[in-house]
Amino acid sequence: MLGRCRIKELLDRRNLSQVELAEITGLSVKYINDKANDRGPRGMELANAKLVALALDCSIEDLYEWIVIP
Numbered sequence: 001m002l003g004r005c006r007i008k009e010l011l012d013r014r015n016l017s018q019v020e021l022a023e024i025t026g027l028s029v030k031y032i033n034d035k036a037n038d039r040g041p042r043g044m045e046l047a048n049a050k051l052v053a054l055a056l057d058c059s060i061e062d063l064y065e066w067i068v069i070p
Contacts, residue, residue: 002043003065007036010056010063025051 011021018036022029027048034040044052049060056062
């Protein structure tokens with residue numbers, strides 16, 4: 001199950017802004033901001049997650065906290 005989105009944390013580690021991430025990925029600033037602030041539908045489409053992960057030099061799995069429910 002998906003937990004909170006980690007985009008803000010990953011951006012901070014790379015000294016990037018949401019605007020810069022949007023420019024790198026071609027995704028809208030609103031889309032990046034919504035995901036970073038856990039607004040809108042949970043998760044991302046695979047293609048978008050791949051773009052963001054590549055831009056942030058991480059795996060797709062790193063984009064979210066993963067919660068294991070026993």
